[in-house]
Amino acid sequence: MQSKNHILRDVLAYIFDEQLIGRHMVFLAGPRQVGKTHLARTWLAQRHCNKLYYNWDDINVRRTYLADSRFFESDARMAGIKDPWIVFDEIHKRTRWRDILKGAYDIFANEFRFLVTGSARLDLFRKSGDSLVGRYNLFHMMPLCIREVIGKKPPHHFLTEPDADRLRKTFTDMMAVPISSEVEDGYHELLKYGPFPEPFLKQNSRFCRKWHLDYISLLIREDLRDISRVAALDKIENLVALLPKRVTSPLSMANIAREIEVAHTTVKLWLEQLKRLYLVFPVAPWSKKISRALTKEKKWYFLNWYYAPDGAAKLENMVASCLYRCCKVLTDQGYGRYRLQFLRTLDKKEIDFVVCRDEKPILAIEVKKGDTSVSKSLLRRETYFVDSPTIGVQLVEKRNILKKYDDCTWVMSVERLLALLA
Numbered sequence: 001m002q003s004k005n006h007i008l009r010d011v012l013a014y015i016f017d018e019q020l021i022g023r024h025m026v027f028l029a030g031p032r033q034v035g036k037t038h039l040a041r042t043w044l045a046q047r048h049c050n051k052l053y054y055n056w057d058d059i060n061v062r063r064t065y066l067a068d069s070r071f072f073e074s075d076a077r078m079a080g081i082k083d084p085w086i087v088f089d090e091i092h093k094r095t096r097w098r099d100i101l102k103g104a105y106d107i108f109a110n111e112f113r114f115l116v117t118g119s120a121r122l123d124l125f126r127k128s129g130d131s132l133v134g135r136y137n138l139f140h141m142m143p144l145c146i147r148e149v150i151g152k153k154p155p156h157h158f159l160t161e162p163d164a165d166r167l168r169k170t171f172t173d174m175m176a177v178p179i180s181s182e183v184e185d186g187y188h189e190l191l192k193y194g195p196f197p198e199p200f201l202k203q204n205s206r207f208c209r210k211w212h213l214d215y216i217s218l219l220i221r222e223d224l225r226d227i228s229r230v231a232a233l234d235k236i237e238n239l240v241a242l243l244p245k246r247v248t249s250p251l252s253m254a255n256i257a258r259e260i261e262v263a264h265t266t267v268k269l270w271l272e273q274l275k276r277l278y279l280v281f282p283v284a285p286w287s288k289k290i291s292r293a294l295t296k297e298k299k300w301y302f303l304n305w306y307y308a309p310d311g312a313a314k315l316e317n318m319v320a321s322c323l324y325r326c327c328k329v330l331t332d333q334g335y336g337r338y339r340l341q342f343l344r345t346l347d348k349k350e351i352d353f354v355v356c357r358d359e360k361p362i363l364a365i366e367v368k369k370g371d372t373s374v375s376k377s378l379l380r381r382e383t384y385f386v387d388s389p390t391i392g393v394q395l396v397e398k399r400n401i402l403k404k405y406d407d408c409t410w411v412m413s414v415e416r417l418l419a420l421l422a
Contacts (some may be wrong), residue, residue, distance in 0.1 A: 001390075001403050006092050007148055007151075007201070008151065009141065010329070011039070011329075014302070023109055023113070024136050024137045025115070026114070026116070027122055027137065029138060031143065031278035031303060032119055033198060033290075034111045034139050034142070034196060034197070035197045036117040040115055041053055043085065043087075043180075049086070052075055052079065052086045053087045054088055056089065056093060068181055073108070076111075083111070084112055085112075085114050085115055086112055087114075092118040101116065101136075102131055105136075116136070135237065142329065144197060145195070145421060146183060146186045146190065146322075146419045149186045149252075152182075159335075159355065160335045167391065168389075175404075180202075183419045191314065193375045194208070197287060199212065221233060224277060243280065243302070243307075244309050245313075247309075247313055248299070250285070250299055251300050272350030281321075283301065283345060286342065286343045293399065303324070305318040305321050310371065315367060319352075319418070320353065324340050326422070327339060329422040338357050339355075341354045343364075350377055351364050354390075360388045362391070363393065365395060366394040368394060371396065374394055374409060375394055378404070379407070391408075391410070392408065394411065395412065395413075396412070398413060400413065
C-alpha cells in the first residue's frame with residue numbers, strides 16, 4: 001500500500017501531456033474535497049511555481065484583480081522558468097469568469113500555462129454558450145480507485161483496444177496475472193471507508209462517519225445553493241435520504257415525487273443538480289435493437305458508495321462508481337466516448353452494467369453477492385448486443401474466484417476486475 005499521508009493520483013499522468021492538450025488551458029473539475037487543490041499545489045511545487053496559486057474565494061485575490069487584471073504577470077515572470085504554470089482555483093464562482101480567463105489566455109497563452117480547478121459550474125458551463133471554445137481541455141478528477149491506493153498502474157488499459165479480438169485477448173492475458181494481497185486490502189479499505197481521500201487516509205470509523213454526514217450537509221446547504229435558486233433544501237435532504245434503498249433498481253421519479261410531495265419535474269431537476277455536484281450519477285438503460293426493453297427509467301447511484309446500504313447494494317454501487325469513473329477517465333483521454341448503461345427487459349431479463357464505446361457495447365457486467373453460478377443473461381448476451389461482441393464478467397464478493405466460460409465469459413472476485421479499471 002502507498003503511504004497513508006499521500007496518494008499519487010492517476011490524473012497527473014495525462015492532464016499535463018502536451019500531446020493531448022497542446023497549449024490549451026487545463027480545466028480540472030470534480031467533487032468537493034476530492035483533492036483538486038492538493039494536486040494543483042503539488043504540481044506547482046514540482047514546477048517551482050509555488051507563488052502562482054490564486055484562490056478566487058480569497059477576497060485579496062479578487063481585490064488585486066480589480067486593481068490590475070494582469071496581477072499574476074510579475075510573479076510568473078519572476079519565477080525565472082520557461083512556461084510557468086498558474087493556478088486559478090474556484091474562479092468559476094465569480095461573475096464574468098469566462099471573460100477573465102479568455103483575456104488572460106489570449107494575452108499570455110504563448111508564455112504562461114493555466115490550470116483552472118473547480119466543481120459544478122466548471123463542468124456545467126459547456127452546456128450553454130462558451131466564449132472559451134478552442135482555449136481549454138476539460139478533465140475530471142474522480143474519487144480514488146484500487147490502483148491509486150496500492151500505487152500500481154497497468155501498462156495498458158484493456159478497454160482502449162480498438163477491436164473485439166484484441167480486447168478479448170488483452171483481457172484474457174491480464175486474467176493470467178496473479179493479483180497481490182495489496183489488491184484485496186485496498187478493495188476492503190475502499191469498501192469500508194469510501195473513495196474520498198481524507199476519510200480513506202484517516203481510516204478511523206468515527207471520523208469517517210462524521211465526515212460523510214458533514215459532507216452531505218455542506219453539499220446541499222452550501223454548494224447546491226451556490227449553483228441554483230432552490231429554497232426547499234429540507235425536501236432535497238429528504239430526497240437524498242430516500243435514494244440509498246433505491247440504488248439497485250430503476251428509479252421511479254413519480255413515486256419519489258409523491259413521497260416528498262413535489263412535482264415529478266421538480267424531482268428530475270433536483271437529481272440533475274445533485275449530479276452536477278457529483279453526489280449521484282445516472283445509469284441509463286440500453287435499448288437499441290432490443291424488443292421489450294425498458295427505455296425510460298434510469299438507475300441512480302452515489303458516486304461515494306459509502307452512502308449505499310451495507311451488503312449487496314453497497315457492492316453494486318461500488319462497482320457502478322468504479323465503472324463510471326473509468327468511462328469518464330477514458331473519455332477524457334481521447335480514447336472514445338465511453339458510457340455506462342444497464343440492460344433490463346419487460347420480461348425481467350437483466351444485465352447490471354454495460355460499458356459502451358462510441359455507442360457499441362464492449363463489456364457486460366453482472367454483480368452478485370455470493371452466487372458463482374454464471375448468469376443466463378450474461379451467457380446469452382449476444383441476443384441483445386447484435387454485431388457487438390463483448391466481454392462478459394460476473395463479479396462476486398468471494399475471494400480467489402476466477403472461472404472462464406464460452407464466449408469470453410468470466411466469473412471472478414470483484415477486486416480482480418476493479419484493480420484493472422482506470
